[in-house]
Amino acid sequence: MTKDTTRLPQLADILFSPDRDAAFARLREGPAVVAARYFDGTGVWLVTRYDDIVTVLTDRRFSSDVTRQTTLDLASATGLPDDVAPYFTHTFGTYDPPDHTRLRTLVSREFTARRVQRLRPRIQQIVDELLDAVAGAEEFDLIDRFAMPLPLRVICELLGVPAADQERWHDWSRDLTAPDPERIAAGARALVGDITALIEEKRKAPAEDLLSALLQVRENDGDRLSAHELTSISLSILLGGHQTTVDLIGSGTFLLLTHPEQRERLRAQPDQIPTAVEELLRYAGPADIGVMRYTLEPVQIGGVTIPAGEAVQVLYATGNRDPRRFSDPDRLALDRADNPHLAFARGPHYCLGAALARAEGDIAFRGLVSRFPRLTLAVHPDQLTWKPGPVRTLGTLPVRPGPSRPGSTGPAEEPTSWS
Ligand code: HEM
Numbered sequence: 001m002t003k004d005t006t007r008l009p010q011l012a013d014i015l016f017s018p019d020r021d022a023a024f025a026r027l028r029e030g031p032a033v034v035a036a037r038y039f040d041g042t043g044v045w046l047v048t049r050y051d052d053i054v055t056v057l058t059d060r061r062f063s064s065d066v067t068r069q070t071t072l073d074l075a076s077a078t079g080l081p082d083d084v085a086p087y088f089t090h091t092f093g094t095y096d097p098p099d100h101t102r103l104r105t106l107v108s109r110e111f112t113a114r115r116v117q118r119l120r121p122r123i124q125q126i127v128d129e130l131l132d133a134v135a136g137a138e139e140f141d142l143i144d145r146f147a148m149p150l151p152l153r154v155i156c157e158l159l160g161v162p163a164a165d166q167e168r169w170h171d172w173s174r175d176l177t178a179p180d181p182e183r184i185a186a187g188a189r190a191l192v193g194d195i196t197a198l199i200e201e202k203r204k205a206p207a208e209d210l211l212s213a214l215l216q217v218r219e220n221d222g223d224r225l226s227a228h229e230l231t232s233i234s235l236s237i238l239l240g241g242h243q244t245t246v247d248l249i250g251s252g253t254f255l256l257l258t259h260p261e262q263r264e265r266l267r268a269q270p271d272q273i274p275t276a277v278e279e280l281l282r283y284a285g286p287a288d289i290g291v292m293r294y295t296l297e298p299v300q301i302g303g304v305t306i307p308a309g310e311a312v313q314v315l316y317a318t319g320n321r322d323p324r325r326f327s328d329p330d331r332l333a334l335d336r337a338d339n340p341h342l343a344f345a346r347g348p349h350y351c352l353g354a355a356l357a358r359a360e361g362d363i364a365f366r367g368l369v370s371r372f373p374r375l376t377l378a379v380h381p382d383q384l385t386w387k388p389g390p391v392r393t394l395g396t397l398p399v400r401p402g403p404s405r406p407g408s409t410g411p412a413e414e415p416t417s418w419s
Helices: 011-015 020-029 050-058 074-078 085-089 099-108 113-134 142-147 149-159 163-176 181-204 210-220 227-258 260-268 270-284 354-371
Strands: 033-037 043-047 293-295 299-301 304-306 311-314 398-400
Touching: 011 020, 043 050, 050 299, 050 311, 085 181, 085 227, 099 210, 099 227, 113 142, 113 149, 113 354, 142 149, 142 227, 142 354, 149 163, 149 210, 149 227, 149 354, 163 181, 163 227, 181 210, 181 227, 210 227, 227 260, 227 270, 227 354, 260 270, 260 354, 270 354
Parallel strands: 043 311
Antiparallel strands: 033 043, 293 311, 299 304
């Protein structure tokens, strides 16, 4: 790619555009692969079409390891202090095989569908508690009272964060998404400090939680997880599993409220909710872009030859609305049957927490539609503000619950702990 990138389109302008749907639609209609400028001004190739995105995600000529490219200074692009930046730049998602395969094998046994199935009653209990707390209110902010605390509590409990400390973890999670670099840096530092301290606690007193299980792997398997890897994996689980799920629940509820006839159908047929969750993921999936990939050798894709060592960014947002793969892609169809969306990616980096996110979405929407059948937006949709970024989230979602139906919205099962 040319060294002078000043005339190329800015990825930031697309992601932060006031009308992102229109910006993505324009990209979708253009060439399959577009030369653009990354946040720090360096060159990046944007891959916009479904089939090409699948190729980038599954072809071993594309690496996820930031150290194997020459153009981008990701450490400085994050703007984080040097002592914590490596934990955020060298996350689980940026390892290549064989290291990635080794780590993934160790961690994925803690994330199987069976494990998640055992967690469902506890997720249900948290959903019920959160909905109980807002029943009777005239109006409440669905992001602050439901979409935000649900995934954070699930992840904190899963990792083994003591209940008394969880409020502090809420604080830094707010800092990390604040529009203020100093708050972000402070939040990042506090988070790394808290995770390191928690790992130390679990080492001294193992419990029935994921972190203790991962430490056990480390002890039993002759240090196969290094201290950095353990901190970095815990961080990836925490960060990967939080904001994305907040967005699924927040944007998903917004879409249900602005498509009342489809919402009503779901209320009448709650067994359709898992299918609806898949469509919400496709139509407004939380991750608009992927983790950056780099070409290990020259690769021809979408009619362009990308030289070795260059940065490649897949756009899940355009792939998920590619008319070559999805019929009527700009229509939200909660009963869409053929829906192999890319919201959780593909290939070796396929989302580790997909089963958990699906379970949370299913239980959350089931709870909302059955408990508050007359839930409505408290403001006009145009008054809502979206926080821009790779995961775009609603800042607030003021809603009026209307009359509530009493009681739990799920099966009466005994909650179990993670292990
Ligand atoms: C709706 C919710 C979620 C969405 C849309 C989502 C999306 C994604 C995507 C697109 C990737 C691949 C990124 C890439 O390589 O380009 C990914 C990876 C990952 N996700 Fe999720 N995620 C969600 C929830 C979760 C949850 C709940 C967890 C953990 C509890 C989690 C943990 C991870 C981890 C650790 C990775 C890295 C996997 C690897 O590189 O092998 N995610 N996720």
